[in-house]
Amino acid sequence: MRRWLARVGALTAAAVLIAATAPIIMADDLTVTRGAGDGGVAREREIRDIKSEIHRLEQRVDQLENENGQLKKSNAELKQNADKLQTSTTQQLSEIQSRASAPPSPADFMDAMNRFLGRYRFTLVGGAAGSYIYDRKSNTNTFALDLEPIILWQLSDKLLFEGTIEANLPAGSSADYQLPVADFQYFLNDYAELVMGIFDQPFGDWYEDQSPFWVNRFITAPLPYNVGSLIPPTEVGLQLRGGFQWGEMGQVADYTIWSGNGPGYTNATCGSNTPPSPLPDCSTTTALVGDTLVSDNNIRLNTHSPGFGGRFRVYPLPADSNFGRLELGASTFDGKWLDGFWLTSWGVDFNYFRDNLQARGEWIQTYRQMPQGLGADNRQGWYVQAGYFLTGLQVPLLPSELDQYIDRLEPLIRYSGINQRATVLGNVITTPGIGFTGSPALYAPHAREVAVGLDYWFAPSIVWQNELDLELPRAGGFYSDTGQAVGAYPNDRAFVSQFAVGF
Amino acid sequence: MSRLIKFGMMAALAAIALVPLAPRHARAAEMTPAQQKRQMFRRGAQLWPIYCNTCHNARPGGEFSPTEWNMIIMHMRTQANLPPQDANAILEYLKASR
Numbered sequence: 225m226r227r228w229l230a231r232v233g234a235l236t237a238a239a240v241l242i243a244a245t246a247p248i249i250m251a252d253d254l255t256v257t258r259g260a261g262d263g264g265v266a267r268e269r270e271i272r273d274i275k276s277e278i279h280r281l282e283q284r285v286d287q288l289e290n291e292n293g294q295l296k297k298s299n300a301e302l303k304q305n306a307d308k309l310q311t312s313t314t315q316q317l318s319e320i321q322s323r324a325s326a327p328p329s330p331a332d333f334m335d336a337m338n339r340f341l342g343r344y345r346f347t348l349v350g351g352a353a354g355s356y357i358y359d360r361k362s363n364t365n366t367f368a369l370d371l372e373p374i375i376l377w378q379l380s381d382k383l384l385f386e387g388t389i390e391a392n393l394p395a396g397s398s399a400d401y402q403l404p405v406a407d408f409q410y411f412l413n414d415y416a417e418l419v420m421g422i423f424d425q426p427f428g429d430w431y432e433d434q435s436p437f438w439v440n441r442f443i444t445a446p447l448p449y450n451v452g453s454l455i456p457p458t459e460v461g462l463q464l465r466g467g468f469q470w471g472e473m474g475q476v477a478d479y480t481i482w483s484g485n486g487p488g489y490t491n492a493t494c495g496s497n498t499p500p501s502p503l504p505d506c507s508t509t510t511a512l513v514g515d516t517l518v519s520d521n522n523i524r525l526n527t528h529s530p531g532f533g534g535r536f537r538v539y540p541l542p543a544d545s546n547f548g549r550l551e552l553g554a555s556t557f558d559g560k561w562l563d564g565f566w567l568t569s570w571g572v573d574f575n576y577f578r579d580n581l582q583a584r585g586e587w588i589q590t591y592r593q594m595p596q597g598l599g600a601d602n603r604q605g606w607y608v609q610a611g612y613f614l615t616g617l618q619v620p621l622l623p624s625e626l627d628q629y630i631d632r633l634e635p636l637i638r639y640s641g642i643n644q645r646a647t648v649l650g651n652v653i654t655t656p657g658i659g660f661t662g663s664p665a666l667y668a669p670h671a672r673e674v675a676v677g678l679d680y681w682f683a684p685s686i687v688w689q690n691e692l693d694l695e696l697p698r699a700g701g702f703y704s705d706t707g708q709a710v711g712a713y714p715n716d717r718a719f720v721s722q723f724a725v726g727f
Numbered sequence: 728m729s730r731l732i733k734f735g736m737m738a739a740l741a742a743i744a745l746v747p748l749a750p751r752h753a754r755a756a757e758m759t760p761a762q763q764k765r766q767m768f769r770r771g772a773q774l775w776p777i778y779c780n781t782c783h784n785a786r787p788g789g790e791f792s793p794t795e796w797n798m799i800i801m802h803m804r805t806q807a808n809l810p811p812q813d814a815n816a817i818l819e820y821l822k823a824s825r
Contacts, residue, residue, distance in 0.1 A: 330825070334792055347795045349802075376798045384801050409802075414811040417804070432806060439783040467808035473770065474777060478808030537808070543777050551781060577780060684784035726783075 345378035353437040355722035369393040382411045404458050419463035426480040426535050427455045427555040429573050438726035441611050443691045446640035448588050448605025452516040459484035474543025479536050486531025486559030487567045488518040513601045514646035514704040531559025548578025565593040580613040607640035636677035646704035672696035685726030693718040771820025788821035796821050
């Protein structure tokens with residue numbers, strides 16, 4: 225600006241000088257014209273130079289005026305930008321102030337917590353249950369408690385550790401602790417995963433998917449998985465598993481293959497077979513027909529060769545099908561339980577649900593080779609069950625205020641059975657307990673049971689369950705170690721009530 | 728012989744697992760991340776009641792934090808052998824519906 229003013233001043237001074245000298249020059253021109261000669265020519269040249277200078281100065285003035293206009297324009301734009309910047313800054317400041325004074329959103333809070341905790345990858349889920357059991361045969365009234373926390377620890381995007389601790393307080397006993405699951409799960413790719421450690425036996429649908437308190441619609445297990453289950457509940461070893469979509473959305477299939485310690489039996493003493501037992505008398509400690517599988521995890525067992533198993537499951541209906549959801553599965557589990565003697569087993573299962581209806585069922589067959597010419601210890605087990613949510617049911621003559629309670633009710637029915645040639649007296653649990661053991665009176669070599677239930681769901685994972693177990697007249701058979709008949713008190717009844725929470 | 732057949736069946740299953748299958752969702756690569764998220768949300772909303780109710784009552788997204796859902800769905804991938812694209816869609820739905 226200062227330079228520009230200096231230029232304008234210089235030009236002004238030049239203009240004044242020209243204005244002052246012009247009359248003199250013009251007078252001189254007249255003189256030159258009058259007195260022609262060499263001096264006149266020089267004078268003309270000088271005048272032309274001066275005119276040229278005047279023209280140049282005029283152009284310079286125009287140029288400066290133009291520059292002045294541009295500077296004014298730039299100045300206006302700068303001012304406008306400064307105003308905008310000030311408005312924006314004020315707005316941002318206001319936003320920051322309001323954000324600072326407002327409470328954080330859940331997502332922001334979670335982000336902040338994760339930043340604070342660093343590599344936080346640990347959580348606790350599981351279930352807890354308290355139950356009341358009445359059994360007519362043993363005239364037992366008892367309460368039982370069970371807690372099963374599941375620890376999940378994510379070590380990376382591909383590696384997860386799962387540990388389940390089972391703590392229960394069975395009737396007439398102090399607290400009991402077990403470790404049914406403790407394994408690492410490593411995802412090899414989208415279609416294959418490796419599981420290493422102690423895991424639920426992947427045979428059938430029961431142990432892996434249906435055994436948690438709040439998942440099982442009933443309180444007790446069906447007979448094939450109850451007292452003296454046909455298949456060991458846990459295994460120690462390796463699994464390879466995965467799932468894939470083969471058709472439309474929801475049409476998937478999955479597989480599991482595994483190898484582990486294999487089956488083990490309690491190897492009870494046989495020494496007092498007497499008529500009417502069909503079994504031979506034996507005087508040494510040996511395995512028995514009817515001996516039960518080791519039902520705890522078999523980490524302590526030193527079996528004679530690794531057992532192995534496979535399971536394949538398919539969902540034939542697409543997700544948007546109007547026919548509901550159908551699951552079909554097949555399993556096998558095989559292993560040597562003694563040198564040269566195999567336990568071979570297989571099973572098929574189904575699960576179907578549509579709207580309020582859910583039904584599932586399973587068939588299991590086992591074949592155990594026996595020493596000492598005792599023949600095979602064949603066993604069969606099965607169950608089929610159905611439940612129906614009363615959601616939307618309109619009961620005539622009932623006040624509409626009760627609809628909200630009726631919506632939460634789920635009546636249930638289950639029929640299950642088990643066949644085996646005999647059982648061992650010491651293996652039959654006489655103390656009631658929830659979960660796998662159920663009502664002890666309902667176990668016999670040839671047992672048939674009908675269970676009816678009524679669940680009231682407070683929330684998707686909080687339920688009050690009531691179950692009535694009815695032993696059918698078919699129950700019976702022999703104790704293979706005593707030869708005595710089982711089922712002296714046939715047609716037993718039991719009532720079980722349980723409050724279960726999944727967390 | 729029957730054991731040989733069983734072993735063969737298991738080996739075939741293992742081979743299926745290890746053979747890389749052709750991607751079924753090539754179109755996903757053409758979408759923006761926001762569009763992919765929206766598509767996963769819709770797929771998850773459709774699958775969540777079906778997959779979860781197969782074994783137990785479906786639990787709503789608000790019951791656990793996003794970090795906990797990450798671990799629970801990872802666990803359910805094992806427990807129910809969920810295909811990864813379906814597990815991811817259900818996870819997206821559960822986290823977004825909180």
